[in-house]
Amino acid sequence: MPSCVPRAAICSRRRSAGSATPTPCASRGRSRRSPPPCARMPTNTRSKGVNDMADAAEEEHIAFVEAEDETKLDPDDALEKAINDLQDVVDKDNEATTAGLSRTLREIPLEVQAVIGRAELSVAELNALQKGTTIPLDSRVGDPIDIFVNGVKVATGQMQVSEEEPDRFAFKVTNVFA
Helix, strand or coil, X not given: CCCCCCHHHEEEEEECCCCCCEEECHHHCCCCCCCCHHHHCCCCCCCHHHHHHHHHHHHHHHHHHHXXXXXXXXXXXXXXHHHHHHHHHHHHHHHHHHHHHHHHHHCXXXXXXEECCCCCCCHHHXXXXXXXXXXXXXXXXXXXXXXEECCEEEEEEEEEECCCCCCCXXXXXXXXXX
């Protein structure tokens, strides 16, 4: 069986004197006058086995592309899913941070003051203070007292005797400011 030379191997520079058809290169050992049988066959003709393989490959490719299209998300859906996933991560991180911060904040000591009244004194009155001097306040018995936390007024209340320790004063909160 003679070996086939692809059409590209046919030397177009060498033509026989009386023929317009190209001939194979002389280095291939073929006749200068006639091209090999495969050079005369159309290039798009395939044998039956090759066609079956090509058809099977094409069907496999189509099935793959269709399956890929079914699994692809809409870009808007993909973006929304990514945003939701990130928001979940941020929320979990914020919850952990908030829980840790809350624990830390709960342990900070605060100074609480109950102010039962105020008075103004001049420097001369201050210098004249002695043991047993009475200073009148601007509030009356039963008036609400101001409750300060670290210098900020947060509530008002009523002065009373402590239930746990009767020799101490306490206050009952009656109003809390936001």
